[in-house]
Amino acid sequence: MTPLKLPPQILRLVLLTVTILGSYGVMRHMLRPASFGEYGHYRGAALEEIAARPPTYAGMKACNECHSDIVQKVAKFEHKTVACEACHGPGREHAKDPDVKNAKLNDRLCLRCHEVDEARPAWLKQIAEKSHFRGDRCVDCHVPHQPKETP
Amino acid sequence: MKFTLSRRQLLVGFGGVASWLMAQPIAQAAKTAVKKVFVSTQAPKGYDPFKHKWLMCIDADRCIGCGACVEACKTENHVPSESMYFRTWIERYIIKKPAAGSGDARGEVLVDSPNGGRGGFPPSMVPRTDILKAFFVPKLCNLCEKSPCTQACPVGATFDSPDGAVLVDPNYCIGCGFCIQACPYGCRFLNPETHTADKCSLCYHRITRELKPACVEVCPGQARIFGDLKNPVENDPLQAFIRKNKVQALKPNLGTDPRVLYANIDKEVR
Numbered sequence: 516m517t518p519l520k521l522p523p524q525i526l527r528l529v530l531l532t533v534t535i536l537g538s539y540g541v542m543r544h545m546l547r548p549a550s551f552g553e554y555g556h557y558r559g560a561a562l563e564e565i566a567a568r569p570p571t572y573a574g575m576k577a578c579n580e581c582h583s584d585i586v587q588k589v590a591k592f593e594h595k596t597v598a599c600e601a602c603h604g605p606g607r608e609h610a611k612d613p614d615v616k617n618a619k620l621n622d623r624l625c626l627r628c629h630e631v632d633e634a635r636p637a638w639l640k641q642i643a644e645k646s647h648f649r650g651d652r653c654v655d656c657h658v659p660h661q662p663k664e665t666p
Numbered sequence: 667m668k669f670t671l672s673r674r675q676l677l678v679g680f681g682g683v684a685s686w687l688m689a690q691p692i693a694q695a696a697k698t699a700v701k702k703v704f705v706s707t708q709a710p711k712g713y714d715p716f717k718h719k720w721l722m723c724i725d726a727d728r729c730i731g732c733g734a735c736v737e738a739c740k741t742e743n744h745v746p747s748e749s750m751y752f753r754t755w756i757e758r759y760i761i762k763k764p765a766a767g768s769g770d771a772r773g774e775v776l777v778d779s780p781n782g783g784r785g786g787f788p789p790s791m792v793p794r795t796d797i798l799k800a801f802f803v804p805k806l807c808n809l810c811e812k813s814p815c816t817q818a819c820p821v822g823a824t825f826d827s828p829d830g831a832v833l834v835d836p837n838y839c840i841g842c843g844f845c846i847q848a849c850p851y852g853c854r855f856l857n858p859e860t861h862t863a864d865k866c867s868l869c870y871h872r873i874t875r876e877l878k879p880a881c882v883e884v885c886p887g888q889a890r891i892f893g894d895l896k897n898p899v900e901n902d903p904l905q906a907f908i909r910k911n912k913v914q915a916l917k918p919n920l921g922t923d924p925r926v927l928y929a930n931i932d933k934e935v936r
Contacts, residue, residue, distance in 0.1 A: 557825035
């Protein structure tokens with residue numbers, strides 16, 4: 516009985532196929548990130564990486580830790596829906612280190628919301644800056660934390 | 667010169683390649699172990715994306731067009747300050763009165779968004795008497811359930827995370843811009859600093875730390891209502907909002923099934 520012998524042209528084809536498949540396997544192993552396909556057609560580790568960035572805005576909870584008296588006071592008046600950081604700016608640095616102060620506020624900030632505009636809803640109190648009585652600053656007549664009170 | 671290779675050299679070469687390949691996984695494991703010890707990622711612990719499902723509702727009646735959300739978003743997410751890069755922005759819709767005798771219900775619709783509404787809107791050029799009605803609409807990534815951007819990405823760098831956010835993996839994005847063209851809401855841009863696609867991530871680094879997204883946090887009119895459908899809190903504002911209002915998605919005809927729902931908007935809003 517003669518041993519089974521592949522014709523050389525078939526043998527070459529088989530070798531070539533094995534080489535191509537093998538190199539594909541090696542390249543896939545080397546180039547594909549480890550966590551790819553963990554949850555879907557993407558890098559699973561990306562979720563953690565995106566979440567790793569530190570926040571800039573601290574959130575009301577952090578403000579409430581030290582300034583609970585002011586937070587409670589504001590909650591009783593018209594500005595109750597306005598978060599601290601909406602006016603005072605990002606406060607994470609300040610929350611971490613109280614010596615880092617937030618930026619001083621100016622009248623532009625009041626007008627950003629309260630300047631009259633046709634597109635603003637009617638429930639919002641609006642003023643026309645030109646015709647509205649003005650002292651030097653908004654806070655001369657209005658108390659931002661308790662808008663109904665006068666200083 | 668003739669290049670010859672003895673059997674010995676060939677075998678040594680093959681052995682070398684084989685052992686290098688076998689050493690790869692071990693080296694990788696060692697690298698990650700070292701990274702875990704020495705590089706603190708500050709990643710929030712204990713957040714399971716499968717246990718949350720986020721939804722954002724927007725009440726156009728509560729939007730006052732102050733631009734606090736745009737400002738906060740730019741600061742929080744390090745969005746370039748130029749006026750063409752936004753993850754969220756505000757549009758002002760002005761619907762003019764129809765011409766007398768035209769028989770139309772409404773006239774021309776003007777939409778503007780100077781600097782994305784950052785820092786408030788300048789007064790409109792349209793005289794007050796010509797305006798039928800006007801309103802503001804905040805815009806952001808619509809967080810589609812069937813997101814066209816994800817389908818367009820050729821490398822799997824943008825994806826729908828299990829908790830409902832549509833995210834971009836900046837380390838894997840090749841910056842081809844296909845997703846930017848695919849988004850029907852115009853919510854994506856090519857970040858000029860990283861040269862990768864950028865978009866609203868629903869402040870993923872905040873919601874995984876039990877904070878609200880920056881835009882929701884600072885919105886003075888509470889026009890943005892954000893919540894977790896899988897873990898409703900007591901007196902959940904999101905549930906109450908959906909119960910009380912008729913909410914709708916933008917461009918529902920595209921079948922994208924957005925997770926951002928709007929209330930009190932006109933048919934002109936797209």
